[in-house]
Each structure stands twice: as C-alpha cells, then as structure tokens.
Amino acid sequence: MLQQQTEIEALFDAAGRLAADALQSNQDRTHPVVHRVSPEELIRCLELELPTEGRGLESVLDLARKTLHYSVRTGHPRFMNQLFGGFDAAAILGEWICALTNTSMYTFEAAPVGTVVELALIERLNRFVGFENGEGVFAPGGSVSNLISVLAARHRAFPHVKDEGLRPSDRPVMFTSAEAHYSLQRAGMIAGLGRNGTVCVPVDEVGRMIPGELERCILEERRKGRTPFFVAATAGTTVPGAFDPIDEIANVAERHGLWMHIDGSYGGSVLLSRQHRHLMRGCERADSIAWNPHKMMGVPLSSSATLMRTKGSLVSTMGMNADYLFHEESDANWDLGDRTLQCGRRVDALKLWFSWQVLGDRGFEARVDGLFDQASRMRELVREREGFRLIREQEGANVCFRYLPRAHRSAAGEERDRHEHEATLRIRGKLAEEGSFLVNYASLDGAATFRLVASNPDTTEEDQTALLDAIEAED
Amino acid sequence: MLQQQTEIEALFDAAGRLAADALQSNQDRTHPVVHRVSPEELIRCLELELPTEGRGLESVLDLARKTLHYSVRTGHPRFMNQLFGGFDAAAILGEWICALTNTSMYTFEAAPVGTVVELALIERLNRFVGFENGEGVFAPGGSVSNLISVLAARHRAFPHVKDEGLRPSDRPVMFTSAEAHYSLQRAGMIAGLGRNGTVCVPVDEVGRMIPGELERCILEERRKGRTPFFVAATAGTTVPGAFDPIDEIANVAERHGLWMHIDGSYGGSVLLSRQHRHLMRGCERADSIAWNPHKMMGVPLSSSATLMRTKGSLVSTMGMNADYLFHEESDANWDLGDRTLQCGRRVDALKLWFSWQVLGDRGFEARVDGLFDQASRMRELVREREGFRLIREQEGANVCFRYLPRAHRSAAGEERDRHEHEATLRIRGKLAEEGSFLVNYASLDGAATFRLVASNPDTTEEDQTALLDAIEAED
Numbered sequence: 001m002l003q004q005q006t007e008i009e010a011l012f013d014a015a016g017r018l019a020a021d022a023l024q025s026n027q028d029r030t031h032p033v034v035h036r037v038s039p040e041e042l043i044r045c046l047e048l049e050l051p052t053e054g055r056g057l058e059s060v061l062d063l064a065r066k067t068l069h070y071s072v073r074t075g076h077p078r079f080m081n082q083l084f085g086g087f088d089a090a091a092i093l094g095e096w097i098c099a100l101t102n103t104s105m106y107t108f109e110a111a112p113v114g115t116v117v118e119l120a121l122i123e124r125l126n127r128f129v130g131f132e133n134g135e136g137v138f139a140p141g142g143s144v145s146n147l148i149s150v151l152a153a154r155h156r157a158f159p160h161v162k163d164e165g166l167r168p169s170d171r172p173v174m175f176t177s178a179e180a181h182y183s184l185q186r187a188g189m190i191a192g193l194g195r196n197g198t199v200c201v202p203v204d205e206v207g208r209m210i211p212g213e214l215e216r217c218i219l220e221e222r223r224k225g226r227t228p229f230f231v232a233a234t235a236g237t238t239v240p241g242a243f244d245p246i247d248e249i250a251n252v253a254e255r256h257g258l259w260m261h262i263d264g265s266y267g268g269s270v271l272l273s274r275q276h277r278h279l280m281r282g283c284e285r286a287d288s289i290a291w292n293p294h295k296m297m298g299v300p301l302s303s304s305a306t307l308m309r310t311k312g313s314l315v316s317t318m319g320m321n322a323d324y325l326f327h328e329e330s331d332a333n334w335d336l337g338d339r340t341l342q343c344g345r346r347v348d349a350l351k352l353w354f355s356w357q358v359l360g361d362r363g364f365e366a367r368v369d370g371l372f373d374q375a376s377r378m379r380e381l382v383r384e385r386e387g388f389r390l391i392r393e394q395e396g397a398n399v400c401f402r403y404l405p406r407a408h409r410s411a412a413g414e415e416r417d418r419h420e421h422e423a424t425l426r427i428r429g430k431l432a433e434e435g436s437f438l439v440n441y442a443s444l445d446g447a448a449t450f451r452l453v454a455s456n457p458d459t460t461e462e463d464q465t466a467l468l469d470a471i472e473a474e475d
Numbered sequence: 476m477l478q479q480q481t482e483i484e485a486l487f488d489a490a491g492r493l494a495a496d497a498l499q500s501n502q503d504r505t506h507p508v509v510h511r512v513s514p515e516e517l518i519r520c521l522e523l524e525l526p527t528e529g530r531g532l533e534s535v536l537d538l539a540r541k542t543l544h545y546s547v548r549t550g551h552p553r554f555m556n557q558l559f560g561g562f563d564a565a566a567i568l569g570e571w572i573c574a575l576t577n578t579s580m581y582t583f584e585a586a587p588v589g590t591v592v593e594l595a596l597i598e599r600l601n602r603f604v605g606f607e608n609g610e611g612v613f614a615p616g617g618s619v620s621n622l623i624s625v626l627a628a629r630h631r632a633f634p635h636v637k638d639e640g641l642r643p644s645d646r647p648v649m650f651t652s653a654e655a656h657y658s659l660q661r662a663g664m665i666a667g668l669g670r671n672g673t674v675c676v677p678v679d680e681v682g683r684m685i686p687g688e689l690e691r692c693i694l695e696e697r698r699k700g701r702t703p704f705f706v707a708a709t710a711g712t713t714v715p716g717a718f719d720p721i722d723e724i725a726n727v728a729e730r731h732g733l734w735m736h737i738d739g740s741y742g743g744s745v746l747l748s749r750q751h752r753h754l755m756r757g758c759e760r761a762d763s764i765a766w767n768p769h770k771m772m773g774v775p776l777s778s779s780a781t782l783m784r785t786k787g788s789l790v791s792t793m794g795m796n797a798d799y800l801f802h803e804e805s806d807a808n809w810d811l812g813d814r815t816l817q818c819g820r821r822v823d824a825l826k827l828w829f830s831w832q833v834l835g836d837r838g839f840e841a842r843v844d845g846l847f848d849q850a851s852r853m854r855e856l857v858r859e860r861e862g863f864r865l866i867r868e869q870e871g872a873n874v875c876f877r878y879l880p881r882a883h884r885s886a887a888g889e890e891r892d893r894h895e896h897e898a899t900l901r902i903r904g905k906l907a908e909e910g911s912f913l914v915n916y917a918s919l920d921g922a923a924t925f926r927l928v929a930s931n932p933d934t935t936e937e938d939q940t941a942l943l944d945a946i947e948a949e950d
Binding site: 005008009011012013014015016017018019020022023024027034036037039042043046048049050051052053054055056057059060061063064066067068070071072073074075081082084087089090092093094095096097098099100101102103104108109110111112113114115116117120121124140141142143144147151160161162163164165166168181182183185186189190191192193194195196197292294300301302304318320321334341342343344345346350351353354356357358359360361362363432438 | 521
C-alpha cells in the first residue's frame with residue numbers, strides 16, 4: 001500500500017507538470033492547434049486496445065501524454081471553431097478538485113460543498129438576469145437546460161401531463177426562431193410533441209426573430225386548433241450569434257399567455273457586461289433561461305445553468321419523491337436532486353466558483369467585453385481586405401465572412417455565392433488539416449460561410465491577420 | 476504573461492500535493508468520513524461570497540483546501556452510503572486531462588481522442604454484454620441513459636411520434652418492477668406518457684420482478700386498450716441490489732413484442748466477473764442497456780454507457796441533422812453528436828480508458844468479486860450478531876439490515892418493525908452527524924432499514940465490525 005501511495009503521489013506530481021506543459025504549448029504559435037490524423041491512424045497512434053491484464057499505474061502517464069498530443073488545443077489562440085475556448089487555470093483546478101472529491105449532487109449530505117456553492121452561483125446568475133425570487137439548477141449542457149424549460153412550460157400549460165400524459169385535446173405547439181439551436185426542437189420531440197410541434201418563426205436580415213411574425217404564427221396555430229404554450233428567444237444564435245429582441249418577444253408571449261424561455265446558452269454571459277447587456281433587455285420577464293458559463297465565461301465543459309423566474313417550478317415539474325434518496329426529513333431547499341432530470345450529477349459548480357473568486361464580476365465583464373472587441377476588430381480586418389466580405393454584419397462575438405478567389409472577383413449574385421461556397425469548403429478544410437487554425441463554417445444565406453468565434457482572450461490582431469493571410473494563401 | 480505562467484505552474488504543482496494529501500486522509504481511519512456542518516455554517520466556513528473584484532489566482536488554493544476539508548470523503552473505507560466509492564488514481568488523472576483538453580464530443584474534429592476512445596470502450600462493453608452488432612454512447616448518468624432507451628423504444632413502436640407527436644390512438648404503456656429506479660418512470664413522464672404510463676410490476680421476496688406478473692400486467696393493459704411497448708429489467712436495484720430474472724423477462728418481452736431495456740446502471744458491472752455474470756443471464760437479448768462504470772467499476776462521476784443491440788438505433792431516435800455541426804461530409808461513424816440528447820458533451824471516456832489500461836479486464840473483475848465478497852462477509856457478521864437481522868437476504872454488493880435495541884428484544888411483528896425503524900433513523904443519523912461512518916437507509920418491507928453498499932475495495936473486516944460496534948454503542 002505504501003509503495004502504491006508513493007506511486008500515486010508521483011503520478012499526481014507528474015500531472016501538475018503536464019498541465020504546465022499544456023499551458024505552454026497553448027501559447028506557442030509554432031505549435032499547431034491540432035496534430036490532425038485520421039480516426040484509423042489515431043487508433044494506431046494511441047495503441048488503443050483495452051488490455052485483459054492490467055498494465056499498472058505507471059503505464060497511464062503515457063496515455064496522458066498521447067491524449068494531450070492528439071487533442072485539439074482548445075486553449076490555443078488560433079482555435080476559433082466552437083463557442084468555447086481559452087484556458088482558465090482556476091476553473092481547471094476546480095475540475096481537478098471535483099474529480100478528487102468525486103460525489104453526486106442529489107443531496108446536501110452527499111455533496112455539502114457543491115450544494116451551497118451551486119445555490120450561491122444560481123442566486124448570483126439570477127441577480128444578473130433580474131429574477132428576484134428565482135431558482136435554478138446546473139445541467140450537463142444547454143440542450144438539457146432547454147429540455148427542462150420545455151418540460152416546465154408543458155407542466156404549467158398542461159398540468160395533467162405529469163400523471164396522465166398528453167391528451168388528444170392538448171395539441172401543444174411551441175415556437176423558436178428559424179435559426180434557433182436544434183436542441184429546442186428536439187426537446188419538443190422528446191416531450192412527445194414531435195418535430196412538427198415546433199414552429200420556426202422567420203428571422204430578419206441579421207438572424208433575429210421577428211416579433212410580428214411570432215404573433216402571426218401564434219394566431220395561425222390557434223386557428224388550426226393547436227395550443228401555443230412556449231416560445232424560446234435566443235440570446236446568441238449558434239451561427240451568426242444574433243440576439244432575438246427579447247423585450248418585444250416578451251410582449252407577444254405575455255399577450256398570448258406563453259411560457260417564455262431564453263436560450264442564452266451562448267449569449268447569456270453578456271449580462272455580465274454593462275456595455276453589452278442591453279442585448280438582453282427584458283430578460284427579467286422570461287420564465288426561464290439557459291446560460292452556459294462554459295462558453296463565453298471560459299470555464300471547462302460542462303457548466304450550464306437552468307434558471308427559473310419562479311421558485312418551485314423545477315421540483316413541481318421534475319420531482320418524483322424517491323424516498324431512498326430524499327428522506328422524509330429531507331429539505332428541498334438543500335437537497336437539489338428533485339430539480340432536474342438526472343439522479344447522480346457531477347459537482348459542476350466548483351469550477352465556476354473558483355473562477356469567480358479569481359476574476360470577480362469585473363474580470364468576467366472584461367472577458368466578455370474583450371471578446372466583443374476582438375470580434376469588432378476582426379470585422380474591421382475583413383472589411384478592409386479585398387476579396388473578403390462580411391455576412392450578417394452585426395454585434396456579438398461571432399464573425400461570419402466569405403472569401404471570393406481572385407479568379408472570380410467579377411462574379412456576382414448566385415455565381416459569386418457558388419465560388420465563395422466552394423472556396424470556404426476547400427480552404428477551411430485545408431487549414432483544419434494543417435492544424436494551423438481551427439475555424440468553423442456553416443451554411444448561411446445560401447452558401448458555406450466562415451464562422452469565426454472570438455472565444456479566447458489571448459487571440460491577438462496578429463492571429464486574426466494571420467488567419468486572413470492563410471485564407472488568401474490558399475486561393 | 477510570464478509571471479502568470481509561473482503562478483499557474485505553481486498552482487498545478489500544489490494541486491498535485493493536494494491530491495496526495497486527499498488520498499492519505501482517505502486511508503487514515505482517524506479522519507472522519509465527513510466534517511459535518513449545517514448548510515448555514517458551511518456557507519460561513521467557506522466564506523462563500525462571489526466577489527465583484529477578482530482576488531487573483533493565488534486565492535484559489537485556499538478554496539481548494541476548504542472544499543477538500545468539508546467534502547464527504549467518498550474514497551474513505553467507511554463511506555458505504557452510495558452506489559459508488561473508492562479512489563481510482565488513474566481515472567482521476569483521466570478527469571484531470573479531460574479538464575486540460577476541455578473539448579466537446581459532438582464531432583471527431585473537435586474531440587478526436589475522446590471519439591475513438593469512447594467507441595473502443597462502447598465496443599468492449601458491448602462485447603461483455605454480447606451485443607455483436609451494437610452501438611452506444613456515454614451519457615451524463617443512468618437517468619439519461621434510461622431516458623434515451625425509453626425514447627428509442629418509443630421510436631420503434633410509434634415511429635410517427637418523432638415528427639407528429641403522440642397520436643390519441645397510441646396509448647403507450649411501459650413496465651418496470653415496483654422497485655426500479657424512479658428515473659424510468661420519470662423518463663416516461665418526460666416522453667409525454669405521464670407517470671401513469673408506467674405500470675409497476677410486483678417483485679418477489681428479495682425484490683426481483685416476477686415474470687408471470689409482468690405477463691399478467693401486459694395482458695391487463697392490452698385489455699384496457701393501451702399499447703405495451705417497453706419493459707425495463709433492473710440489474711442491481713437501488714435499495715436491496717436485486718437482479719431481475721432477465722432471461723425470463725426477455726421471453727415475455729419477445730412474446731409481446733416489447734422493447735426490452737436493462738437498467739444495469741448499478742449492476743451492469745457484474746458482466747466483468749466470470750463468477751457473478753450469471754446474474755445477468757440473457758442480457759444479450761435486451762434491446763438496450765444502461766451501464767455506469769462510475770458505480771461498481773470505481774471511476775469518478777459521470778461515466779454512464781447507453782448500449783444498443785442494433786446499430787443505428789440512436790441516430791434514428793435522436794438525430795436532428797444540424798448542419799452547422801454535422802457537415803455534409805460528416806461521417807456518422809465518427810461524429811457521435813447525433814447519438815444523444817446533448818449537444819456539447821464532456822469527454823467522459825478518458826477516465827475509463829485510463830482505468831482500463833491500469834486494471835485490465837482482470838483488475839475490474841477482481842474489484843467486482845472483491846466487493847461481492849465484502850458484502851458476503853458483512854452478511855455473515857450481521858447474521859452472527861444478536862439484535863441484528865438481515866432484510867432481503869441475497870447475492871450482491873448491498874447489505875440491508877436492521878438493529879433491534881436491547882430494551883425491545885422480545886418485540887415481534889409490527890412492534891419489532893417499529894422499534895427497528897426508530898433505531899435505524901436515530902442511529903444512522905447519529906453516525907452521519909459524527910462523520911465516523913456514512914451508511915444510508917431506506918424504507919424496505921415497511922420499516923427503515925440500514926442499506927450498506929460495498930463500494931470501496933479498501934474496506935476491511937475491521938471497518939465492518941467497527942460499524943456494527945458503533946451501531947450497538949448507540950443503542
């Protein structure tokens with residue numbers, strides 16, 4: 001046992017050094033964002049076979065090194081591919097401690113620290129939203145937060161569903177923008193409404209839901225005999241990062257008695273910024289919000305808050321009264337297990353707490369503002385350069401643009417779109433293959449479009465210029 | 476930046492030492508399992524306020540130390556409270572590396588290592604089950620795995636639901652044992668069936684579903700005009716740890732065309748043991764299985780596999796074709812995002828891979844066998860001692876027992892139950908308060924009953940005897 005103890009100590013010691021190395025290689029621009037290999041090759045490189053006889057503790061450091069080598073460096077300043085990025089040492093430490101204390105969030109007894117920390121964080125996030133008598137719970141991600149909100153809305157509108165299931169006369173219908181995240185429609189599908197139970201409301205030229213169109217859709221569905229019960233506004237859509245006009249959507253929702261949810265999985269963090277929080281004006285009128293600190297706030301996956309305006313919404317929706325977990329003397333104020341659709345649940349709260357202590361409100365605000373500034377600067381750089389053009393020009397941390405190869409500069413209309421489309425696919429693929437930059441693309445307004453996300457505070461103007469240079473160089 | 480780099484390196488270094496300390500305090504019996512304080516007191520002790528101005532990186536180690544101090548030592552040999560426990564250094568390292576590489580499992584591009592590792596683990600778990608052409612995905616826990624299985628079953632039986640929602644004529648009904656985990660009934664509730672959409676099938680004297688009763692229930696529901704579509708057998712029920720007779724349930728399910736799921740969240744790991752895998756005889760006939768390596772296999776939360784007998788079940792159930800994630804050239808064999816109800820998803824696969832490398836099949840087998848032996852020994856100790864009696868005597872890693880205080884030794888029947896009930900509540904609460912032992916209780920056969928789970932290989936006969944002594948001492 002003593003020998004094993006020494007061995008384990010050496011292991012944790014080495015892990016500390018691996019972390020330091022990982023951080024260093026993130027900051028070294030000569031390191032690629034990813035050492036890209038095919039799945040088949042990777043399986044070979046990792047010597048990925050699960051042994052019958054164990055290889056002992058000493059063998060595991062090698063796996064750790066290989067994992068770090070072949071993983072995408074999401075903390076690298078040239079990783080601009082997803083809605084998350086960067087490297088928050090305090091939050092990573094939080095995850096490490098979470099793994100060490102390995103417990104589950106169902107009761108205060110099992111997770112005393114996690115419970116009080118989660119409650120404090122929920123309370124603070126609710127204060128930023130403006131929910132004065134709110135509540136909440138952490139979920140494994142925005143998709144689950146969205147699902148919980150759909151279920152809470154279904155429960156309010158059709159309270160018999162919890163026991164009896166959907167009745168033929170219910171005919172529920174929900175609304176999202178045409179550019180909302182697919183998890184919302186899927187939540188409706190899961191809840192028994194089918195994909196057709198979601199109506200996609202048209203968006204304006206930058207991708208924001210049009211409130212008048214929402215109203216028109218609601219009336220139309222009523223005429224068809226369906227019962228509108230839920231609308232999701234999006235704060236930060238997945239591709240262009242658009243913010244739906246929340247206050248105006250709230251007017252429509254109120255008029256028609258709909259549960260209003262905000263999918264702020266990505267954009268909810270603008271509430272931390274005095275400069276940008278106007279993008280979510282009216283959010284305190286929502287019934288529920290999904291807000292993922294693992295995106296713009298930079299803590300590692302998963303950190304996703306499901307916030308409710310009204311205390312008790314979660315337990316009345318999800319509670320099942322399992323007495324082997326939640327004893328008679330159990331206090332729902334401190335035993336959080338009945339608030340969610342999980343039973344065992346990781347202590348995701350620690351990392352955000354650690355990060356908050358280090359950065360404070362102001363540090364998070366600076367982070368958000370910095371990412372917005374970074375995106376503005378990128379838009380400037382794109383605007384100034386021949387052959388490039390912005391698509392869906394707007395505020396936010398996403399920059400969508402296309403590149404038209406030199407040979408086709410005279411093209412216009414659909415022909416131009418076609419050349420841009422091909423160039424995006426070809427060049428983006430090339431960059432990803434080299435691993436020099438990771439930037440995503442999506443189909444937007446009829447053609448493939450680069451979608452860059454400002455997600456790492458360490459990304460500089462040189463990184464941005466280097467990306468545009470690299471795109472041109474692949475012309 | 477350089478200064479910050481040094482600071483971060485020092486932080487990770489210190490984390491390595493904290494881990495070594497945590498391990499040591501786990502093994503020191505003079506350390507309590509938990510320093511128990513009330514929620515209010517804990518909030519004070521943690522100085523839990525989220526600052527407006529950040530306190531800098533150096534402040535975070537103090538939080539880490541406090542978290543470790545006030546957390547439940549789930550790695551302590553006298554923590555017998557939940558279905559998980561122990562301290563697996565390799566798996567913890569896996570979690571640490573997961574935090575460092577911080578990425579999401581939706582595509583191979585974003586998570587190359589996580590993807591191939593998850594696929595290899597799923598393939599291996601399926602081999603233990605006997606799914607020859609199976610597939611699977613990791614979920615945030617058994618509740619979500621159960622939910623995905625209910626959805627897959629709903630999709631097979633009522634394929635129109637994915638687009639159109641439930642039709643009045645569908646009238647679906649599902650079956651679990653009366654002692655199944657609450658997440659199954661909740662899954663039905665989430666799916667739009669209501670809690671009444673689940674029929675609880677009676678169990679025998681140790682808590683196993685009675686196949687004849689299942690058949691009777693199915694026929695009864697058919698007579699009522701409902702459509703039976705799903706049955707969940709449980710491998711390792713939450714309280715007594717009973718294993719439903721899978722092979723016989725499969726016969727009934729086959730006869731009536733039901734999707735058969737096995738909730739092996741807890742007990743699935745017996746498949747690793749040549750000695751105990753007979754408890755799941757017939758499991759290869761199931762359509763789906765939930766199996767949580769974060770329970771009996773000892774890796775940290777969450778590690779929960781959702782296994783399907785038939786390739787394609789998951790994507791056909793969950794897939795939404797979100798083109799900004801899953802590009803046209805995307806290969807569903809390597810892009811796993813469409814297999815689940817999450818979008819962003821932690822790389823839970825690493826920890827299990829690391830642990831498998833160190834322990835191998837044989838190491839896991841020894842772990843499972845050791846826990847079973849530990850539980851057998853505990854049953855012997857209980858049997859030998861006056862005043863104690865086993866409840867639901869059976870195989871498995873759970874031991875359920877009650878203690879009858881000396882003053883009431885002559886009591887019988889309901890009176891005895893009542894005294895045992897009171898003693899269980901009082902003594903169990905006292906032990907938890909002192910933090911000397913953490914062992915749970917549940918209502919079983921009409922009275923509160925100690926439910927001890929063998930979950931830590933380091934728990935010795937002395938620990939077990941000490942628990943019984945401590946219970947007697949509180950008489």
